[in-house]
Amino acid sequence: MKNKLPGLKIYRSLLGMSFRSMLQYRADFISGLLGVILLNGANIAEIGVLSWKFKSIASWTAGELMILYGLYMVCWSICSVFFSHTAELENEIADGTFDKYLCRPLGAFVQFIGGEFNYVGLCDTFLGVVLILTGKKMCGILWSPGKFCLLLLFILCGGTIIVCIRLLLACSAFRVTRSGPLFSMLMLLSMLTQKYPIGIFGNTFRILVTAVLPLAYVNYYPAVYLLEKSDAPAWLCLLSPVVALLLVLLTAAAWKKGMDRYESAGG
Numbered sequence: 001m002k003n004k005l006p007g008l009k010i011y012r013s014l015l016g017m018s019f020r021s022m023l024q025y026r027a028d029f030i031s032g033l034l035g036v037i038l039l040n041g042a043n044i045a046e047i048g049v050l051s052w053k054f055k056s057i058a059s060w061t062a063g064e065l066m067i068l069y070g071l072y073m074v075c076w077s078i079c080s081v082f083f084s085h086t087a088e089l090e091n092e093i094a095d096g097t098f099d100k101y102l103c104r105p106l107g108a109f110v111q112f113i114g115g116e117f118n119y120v121g122l123c124d125t126f127l128g129v130v131l132i133l134t135g136k137k138m139c140g141i142l143w144s145p146g147k148f149c150l151l152l153l154f155i156l157c158g159g160t161i162i163v164c165i166r167l168l169l170a171c172s173a174f175r176v177t178r179s180g181p182l183f184s185m186l187m188l189l190s191m192l193t194q195k196y197p198i199g200i201f202g203n204t205f206r207i208l209v210t211a212v213l214p215l216a217y218v219n220y221y222p223a224v225y226l227l228e229k230s231d232a233p234a235w236l237c238l239l240s241p242v243v244a245l246l247l248v249l250l251t252a253a254a255w256k257k258g259m260d261r262y263e264s265a266g267g
Helices: 005-023 026-054 062-082 084-095 097-103 108-113 121-139 145-171 180-193 203-212 220-226 240-261
Strands: none
Touching (some): 062 084, 062 121, 062 180, 062 220, 084 097, 097 108, 145 180, 145 240
16 A cells, blocks of 8 residues: 555646646636536536427436436546546557656556546536436435435446546557547447436347446446336446446456557657
């Protein structure tokens, strides 16, 4: 544990430097925050319009859809704030700038992840919490302290799942150099799972986002359990911690294997 403390301190310093550098450009800082608010505002408006037009979507009411989307936003914010740099791995490998992490007395992973602090993700956290509380009020449900603790566990596990999936896709760049198409596929799937119950897309899609790219464990299965809906069995909904742990182990192995076979592409 003592050996990891220096790395954590340096990681915190790297995040601090990244955040301070962003504050040097105040206009960009503010426009980034406004952009996130407008984007999520459009998504929320879409949920409201669809719910008003159809009353419910696959038995999910407007309040329940807000909780579904709010859960995704909060989980995504964990990845967005601290791990947004993962998508840049392919570029750093392709142009050889990844080599700089190997020339310093600190783990390459800490340096790579600490290279960027995405402040706009904090808006996702705030808006996600507002959506969850608003949806809860609209549904007229009361959660016990135990349910709130479970909500926090689901959020932690959901954020971990998103981070690990993105890192796994990024690690493919160690072998094929370019992982952009995989990230594009992930974003398309995320757009479907973040706002809508997966049941409306059929069994094939359900299997894909449950067993292949387990995005459904980010928000759908937790929401089903918290709202006590009959869309999925309780045991399946409670597998989020197991899925998160398995993905952490798989991601760690993929990163280690990628580092072992890494060959500089720099000149």
